Amino acid sequence: MEALPPSLLGLTTYLLSKTGKAARGRLAARLAADGLRMWHMAVLAALADFGPHAQRDLSARLGIDPSDVVKVLDELSAPGFVDRARDPADRRRVTVTITAGGRRELTRLTQEARAIQDELLAPLDTAERDQLHDLLTRILVQQLLSGPGAGG
Amino acid sequence: MEALPPSLLGLTTYLLSKTGKAARGRLAARLAADGLRMWHMAVLAALADFGPHAQRDLSARLGIDPSDVVKVLDELSAPGFVDRARDPADRRRVTVTITAGGRRELTRLTQEARAIQDELLAPLDTAERDQLHDLLTRILVQQLLSGPGAGG
DNA sequence: TAAAATAGTGGGTTGAGACCTATTATTGGG
DNA sequence: CCCAATAATAGGTCTCAACCCACTATTTTA
Numbered sequence: 001m002e003a004l005p006p007s008l009l010g011l012t013t014y015l016l017s018k019t020g021k022a023a024r025g026r027l028a029a030r031l032a033a034d035g036l037r038m039w040h041m042a043v044l045a046a047l048a049d050f051g052p053h054a055q056r057d058l059s060a061r062l063g064i065d066p067s068d069v070v071k072v073l074d075e076l077s078a079p080g081f082v083d084r085a086r087d088p089a090d091r092r093r094v095t096v097t098i099t100a101g102g103r104r105e106l107t108r109l110t111q112e113a114r115a116i117q118d119e120l121l122a123p124l125d126t127a128e129r130d131q132l133h134d135l136l137t138r139i140l141v142q143q144l145l146s147g148p149g150a151g152g
Numbered sequence: 153m154e155a156l157p158p159s160l161l162g163l164t165t166y167l168l169s170k171t172g173k174a175a176r177g178r179l180a181a182r183l184a185a186d187g188l189r190m191w192h193m194a195v196l197a198a199l200a201d202f203g204p205h206a207q208r209d210l211s212a213r214l215g216i217d218p219s220d221v222v223k224v225l226d227e228l229s230a231p232g233f234v235d236r237a238r239d240p241a242d243r244r245r246v247t248v249t250i251t252a253g254g255r256r257e258l259t260r261l262t263q264e265a266r267a268i269q270d271e272l273l274a275p276l277d278t279a280e281r282d283q284l285h286d287l288l289t290r291i292l293v294q295q296l297l298s299g300p301g302a303g304g
Numbered sequence: 305t306a307a308a309a310t311a312g313t314g315g316g317t318t319g320a321g322a323c324c325t326a327t328t329a330t331t332g333g334g
Numbered sequence: 335c336c337c338a339a340t341a342a343t344a345g346g347t348c349t350c351a352a353c354c355c356a357c358t359a360t361t362t363t364a
Contacts, residue, residue, distance in 0.1 A: 005197035015288035020172010045157035136167035
């Protein structure tokens with residue numbers, strides 16, 4: 001087994017990048033089996049957790065370009081995972097709502113994500129998994145604060 | 153501040169993917185300032201840590217396609233970071249060696265990677281950073297064993 | 305009520321990364 | 335000595351993600 005360069009393995013940045021890629025890759029593979037990608041799951045999750053959104057609000061919440069939201073929703077509404085309805089109060093807006101089928105799909109995807117997670121985190125015991133989750137959460141929170149809307 | 157969906161934040165897979173992307177993104181940005189990408193740094197690190205390689209060996213060690221190695225080396229030899237010399241013992245092979253300039257560049261890149269790391273891991277204390285590094289290392293090691301050359 | 309701003313949409317571009325094939329030079333086995 | 339395998343190389347393809355601009359419909363504002 002050819003070893004990877006210690007210069008790289010010593011960098012947490014590199015480890016994060018590499019394990020993150022593995023996580024993303026596995027998740028993406030499962031999503032692809034349903035013809036979906038990452039953003040599809042994120043949009044379903046946002047709609048399930050926070051209720052109906054105008055497309056613009058989905059864009060803002062998830063940090064995805066408005067024109068890309070359109071495309072993702074096109075693909076989510078085709079199999080009936082979301083409903084798009086013109087907002088009668090402001091007819092420029094389209095209110096997006098998750099359907100029962102969409103919720104079922106999200107549940108399925110979430111279960112599969114947990115299965116992937118169990119494989120990925122196999123070398124860690126429960127306490128270590130919680131620890132990892134906590135550390136990553138704190139990093140991400142800081143990212144969100146210092147990143148896009150910094151200084152608020 | 154619009155919150156991200158808890159459905160996603162509860163998945164370690166998602167956190168890994170997200171923080172990994174942040175790490176990769178920041179590192180890539182610094183590399184891009186020197187006209188380099190991830191693989192350039194990985195190749196320099198491999199050459200610095202393990203000495204000269206035939207291109208095929210670089211390909212095997214880093215898990216990068218042989219034809220992509222060619223392109224990366226083209227770009228590393230232009231600024232003089234590596235030397236390519238035909239192997240006299242087997243004239244099909246090209247022995248790639250890192251130059252003094254290449255080592256200097258790698259040192260610079262590594263320092264910048266550590267600076268990025270300090271920003272990224274700012275919310276964690278030293279013990280927590282070590283802990284994170286350890287957890288990620290164990291995940292990655294398992295990845296490498298169960299992944300490409302599994303069952304050896 | 306005319307002009308400016310906003311929401312959604314369609315149709316692109318770009319860059320990275322992974323992968324694939326054909327070609328040339330060289331080596332080693334039959 | 336001929337053939338198969340190997341090393342490097344050139345020149346592609348494909349997907350994903352992240353943008354960006356132009357256009358239409360609608361609402362808000364001055």
